[in-house]
Amino acid sequence: MRAEVMEFYGLTRSPRAVGYYETAHHRQLLQDIKQAAYDSDLVALCGVVGAGKTVTLRRLQEMLARENRVIVSKAVSIEKSRITLNTLVTALFCDLSPDKRLAIPKNTELRDRALADLVRKRRKPIVLIVDEAHDLRQETLTSLKRLIETAADGDGKLSVLLAGHPKLRRDLRSPTMEEIGYRTTVFSLEGVTGSQREYIEWTLTTCAAAGVRVDDILDPAAVDLLAARLRTPLQIEQHLTLALETGYQASEKPVGEAIVDSVLSKQIDDLEPTLTRHGYTAKVLAELLDTRPGEVRALFRQTLGAERSRELKEQMLAAGLPI
Numbered sequence: 001m002r003a004e005v006m007e008f009y010g011l012t013r014s015p016r017a018v019g020y021y022e023t024a025h026h027r028q029l030l031q032d033i034k035q036a037a038y039d040s041d042l043v044a045l046c047g048v049v050g051a052g053k054t055v056t057l058r059r060l061q062e063m064l065a066r067e068n069r070v071i072v073s074k075a076v077s078i079e080k081s082r083i084t085l086n087t088l089v090t091a092l093f094c095d096l097s098p099d100k101r102l103a104i105p106k107n108t109e110l111r112d113r114a115l116a117d118l119v120r121k122r123r124k125p126i127v128l129i130v131d132e133a134h135d136l137r138q139e140t141l142t143s144l145k146r147l148i149e150t151a152a153d154g155d156g157k158l159s160v161l162l163a164g165h166p167k168l169r170r171d172l173r174s175p176t177m178e179e180i181g182y183r184t185t186v187f188s189l190e191g192v193t194g195s196q197r198e199y200i201e202w203t204l205t206t207c208a209a210a211g212v213r214v215d216d217i218l219d220p221a222a223v224d225l226l227a228a229r230l231r232t233p234l235q236i237e238q239h240l241t242l243a244l245e246t247g248y249q250a251s252e253k254p255v256g257e258a259i260v261d262s263v264l265s266k267q268i269d270d271l272e273p274t275l276t277r278h279g280y281t282a283k284v285l286a287e288l289l290d291t292r293p294g295e296v297r298a299l300f301r302q303t304l305g306a307e308r309s310r311e312l313k314e315q316m317l318a319a320g321l322p323i
Contacts, residue, residue, distance in 0.1 A: 020055055023195050045188075053163045074095070134167045138171065200236055204218065222259070289315050
């Protein structure tokens with residue numbers, strides 16, 4: 001957000017820099033995930049785009065570090081779709097090895113024996129965190145069982161915590177993933193659903209200078225409209241920024257309902273953005289529906305024939321997609 005906009009509304013920071021907001025749902029969820037990481041082999045945290053998965057993972061890492069009962073390892077590879085079992089093994093070697101000159105055996109038998117020995121020497125359970133796990137290939141997800149077994153071969157315990165879009169939950173529950181899916185404890189992150197007004201007011205209060213009230217920045221009717229239309233922290237932060245920048249250009253303070261309505265995307269709940277927030281891009285849908293990406297994009301643009309559109313939507317409903 002531009003400095004002149006922040007000064008006009010009496011803000012000391014941008015809505016995009018407010019930090020972590022915790023509801024009762026978040027507190028309970030963190031406790032449940034933490035306990036599952038201690039007790040289970042596989043844990044998955046699923047939430048739509050912008051729900052706060054990455055921030056929640058950071059909070060969880062802080063909790064695990066404070067309690068010091070486990071060693072936390074994290075796969076930081078950027079291209080998640082290219083992650084393989086070897087990538088995850090490398091992450092474990094990087095985080096568990098005391099030797100700064102990391103030497104991972106190229107032979108897989110020697111590598112797995114070295115990993116088992118490394119786990120044995122650390123003498124603590126290990127939690128491996130993989131963010132954006134909805135991009136992992138099915139064979140990589142399935143190979144997690146072997147990775148956990150490798151740690152057990154070293155008389156150790158490895159838990160794998162996956163975080164991703166709701167697509168990850170569906171992938172894990174698919175009949176072809178029974179070997180891994182039935183072993184996974186799945187949690188859902190609801191973001192700020194049900195607490196949108198409170199989140200908006202908290203965000204503005206956190207950003208405002210001393211003495212500046214929420215009503216000085218946004219009209220109550222404008223807050224109501226944002227709370228009714230938006231669901232995630234990311235959506236709220238984005239549209240608050242747009243509303244304040246548009247209000248500044250109109251010299252309007254507090255920002256009214258009409259300006260908020262003008263910046264709200266009219267397509268925010270259309271089929272394509274809804275599916276994308278859940279992890280279903282045109283490419284993913286084409287594979288799922290056994291069709292061409294171009295046909296899916298035509299469906300999104302509403303240029304596909306009525307009969308074929310109905311067929312694809314019926315397939316999506318049958319697959320449990322949120323349409």
